[in-house]
Amino acid sequence: MNEIMIATKNIGKVKEFSDLFASRGVKVKSLVDFPNIDDIEETGETFVENAKLKAEAIATKFNIPVIADDSGLSIDFLDGRPGVYSARYAGEQKNDRANIDKVLAELEGVPTEKRSARFHCALALAIPDKETQIVEGTCEGRITEDLLGENGFGYDPIFLVVEKGLTMAQLSKDEKNQISHRAKALKKLDKLLQEREEFIR
Numbered sequence: 001m002n003e004i005m006i007a008t009k010n011i012g013k014v015k016e017f018s019d020l021f022a023s024r025g026v027k028v029k030s031l032v033d034f035p036n037i038d039d040i041e042e043t044g045e046t047f048v049e050n051a052k053l054k055a056e057a058i059a060t061k062f063n064i065p066v067i068a069d070d071s072g073l074s075i076d077f078l079d080g081r082p083g084v085y086s087a088r089y090a091g092e093q094k095n096d097r098a099n100i101d102k103v104l105a106e107l108e109g110v111p112t113e114k115r116s117a118r119f120h121c122a123l124a125l126a127i128p129d130k131e132t133q134i135v136e137g138t139c140e141g142r143i144t145e146d147l148l149g150e151n152g153f154g155y156d157p158i159f160l161v162v163e164k165g166l167t168m169a170q171l172s173k174d175e176k177n178q179i180s181h182r183a184k185a186l187k188k189l190d191k192l193l194q195e196r197e198e199f200i201r
């Protein structure tokens, strides 16, 4: 395999997948190059359901193997929210800063030990006429009280990676790509891709 389509319009994800796949010698294409394709409605209740429906819709449309990523942040104090609504938590405009502000407002006054959270990533690999394969990865952390760092995307500036003492946005892209929910899920997908190489050529 030397090229893979990722069913996403999220530039942050595209950049991370490009870096993650570069070390595997695989070029990443995405829906950013196909702006006329409508967003696929995320009607699932779980990351897995949404990843599956995005991957299968685009694999059918293009008749090629496709990976989709459905991911988000689950905060324990908020009973797992924003969860599958992470991208649109503060509204349909999908504004990272507005999403962060909403989370920080909801956690105002909540003490450090109650600010635990984790990122989830479900990846679905859909290959026309084959059964869709699913893998998942998580990354544990804690929500800070202020934004710190410029790297990454989404909620990275308020997600403290406790063992590093830094937010995800303070890590370099290589550091994030060693520990992130996405990187962990992709490692699992690697195994599947190796096993299923014959399907992808």
Ligand SMILES: O=c1[nH]c(=O)c2ncn([C@@H]3O[C@H](COP(=O)(O)OP(=O)(O)OP(=O)(O)O)[C@@H](O)[C@H]3O)c2[nH]1
Pocket: 007, 008, 009, 010, 013, 042, 069, 070, 071, 072, 073, 086, 087, 099, 119, 152, 153, 154, 155, 156, 157, 159, 168, 180, 182
């Ligand atoms: O700080 C973060 N670091 C991450 O590593 C990360 N991964 C996911 N997220 C959040 O979860 C939403 C995904 O929602 P999502 O899977 O529906 O994607 P999306 O709607 O942005 O694009 P698409 O792939 O659906 O086209 C994103 O927008 C972000 O808010 C992250 N935040």
Ligand SMILES: [Mg+2]
Pocket: 042, 087
């Ligand atoms: Mg989405």
